[in-house]
Amino acid sequence: MERKVNLKDVARDAEVSLSTASHALNGTAPLTIEVRERVLNSAKRLGYLERRRKRATIAALRVLLLAIPDDAAPQSDLNLVSWTILNGLRKECERRGIRTVPFVSTGRRIDGNQVRQIALSERADGIVILNDDQPDLIRSLASADMPVVIINGEDPAMLVDTVTPENRFGARLGIDHLLALGHRRILHLTWKGRTTIQRRYDGFSDAFLAAQLPVLEGMILEAEGYEPRHGEAAINALLDQDPEMRGATAIFCAADNLALGCLKALADRDIRVPEAISVLGFDDIVRGEFSRPPLSTISVPADRLGAAALSLIEQRLIANDPHRPAHRLELGCHLVLRGSIAPPR
Structure with a gap:
């Protein structure tokens, strides 16, 4: 009887450590495109990738739909926070080899049905929404057959994952x-x-x-x-x-x-x-x-929110659990003291 290929075999073939191979397949740590592709190619060649896919236990975030309301698009120095968030997300997608499909709404609100249609046509593996947490949009996207994360927004109904500063x-x-x-x-x-x-x-x-x-x-x-x-x-x-x-x-x-x-x-x-x-x-x-x-x-x-959103999407892909509760992730802030504060006179 032929021995089943295991993760150690994949790591050995890709010339990486066991932990690196695990991170590459599960999307649990940022890796360079070259390392991630080497591990995935070894897993595919050895038959390990197909076996894992059949068990629905591999993170396959390759295409991401990014939806942005028009007033959040980086057009001036008035929305530097949005620019910083998007730049951090772009860098992380490049680092992980994820193709990003941008969609900018024509108005201040995003159309959930339109986002879903584009995501399906582009064969996206997940959807990220920036700066729009209107209830109608959330309800529309919650029924999408793919992970959805809202960056810099909240979902009191707890239907989708969210990432925001504290x-x-x-x-x-x-x-x-x-x-x-x-x-x-x-x-x-x-x-x-x-x-x-x-x-x-x-x-x-x-x-x-x-x-x-x-x-x-x-x-x-x-x-x-x-x-x-x-x-x-x-x-x-x-x-x-x-x-x-x-x-x-x-x-x-x-x-x-x-x-x-x-x-x-x-x-x-x-x-x-x-x-x-x-x-x-x-x-x-x-x-x-x-x-x-x-x-x-x-x-x-702001520069860390994008990476956190990608991790939530990959975790949901790995879990493959339709009953997985919505996750709310808040990243800590800190006080920066410069010259505009002093004790009262």
């Missing part, structure tokens, strides 16, 4: 620091964003509750959007109405773009940062390093 704890980390410095009247500059932005408000509130301090009324300032001009306009309008800015000694901005506009408005009124008021951002975009003063912020691992 927005809530990240915001709390920043407010904890401001409270430790002695700030109590902290203004939160935000906008009507998606749930990811709402989580930053949740973290803002959590920090006060954990410190057994009240969340003061009137300390939420809503801008019309997330761009620097929106932050500038909101602060200017507040200063026109109330030069004391509701007694705030610090401003927590829900995004660095808002913070940059905030800094400009304050500078135009000769309000010194951080001497007169502290400003904290969120995202850690490059422009914040070169603002005056350099912006303190919460840094999100």
Whole structure:
């Protein structure tokens, strides 16, 4: 009776370690294209690949459909977070030898039926959605016969996998620091964003509750959007109405773009940062390093979200389990202190 080929045989034939062969077949670690292809070719030639496929235990993520809403496409320096996410995903796909099929919606929302049709026509093995977590889209894609991951979004219905920065704890980390410095009247500059932005408000509130301090009324300032001009306009309008800015000694901005506009408005009124008021951002975009003063912020691992999404897709392919529960993966943030924060006067 002929001996069955095992993983050791594949590793020996491909001239790699046993663990490397396992990672290449299971998609459990990033490998170079050359190493992954060498292992797969050995597995195919020895008959191991076909046997594993029959048992539905091999990760076969070769083609990925990437769907992006029009306003998230990298068109300017206003959406550097999206650009960083996409660039990280692109690099990881190149590293793993995954072909990416991009789809950019014609409007601000993605059509789930259209995404499914393109995925089928391109024979995609998985779908990644960036910055769109509308319930109708999620319900449409949840019934697709392939793994779906939303990057930088949430799914309260828990139908698909999601990857996002830890927005809530990240915001709390920043407010904890401001409270430790002695700030109590902290203004939160935000906008009507998606749930990811709402989580930053949740973290803002959590920090006060954990410190057994009240969340003061009137300390939420809503801008019309997330761009620097929106932050500038909101602060200017507040200063026109109330030069004391509701007694705030610090401003927590829900995004660095808002913070940059905030800094400009304050500078135009000769309000010194951080001497007169502290400003904290969120995202850690490059422009914040070169603002005056350099912006303190919460840094999100935007460049790591893509790799995390690919791992979730590969895990789902390996599991081959229609009853596998949706996974929610949150990547940690950290506080970056530069020159825009100081204790209150």
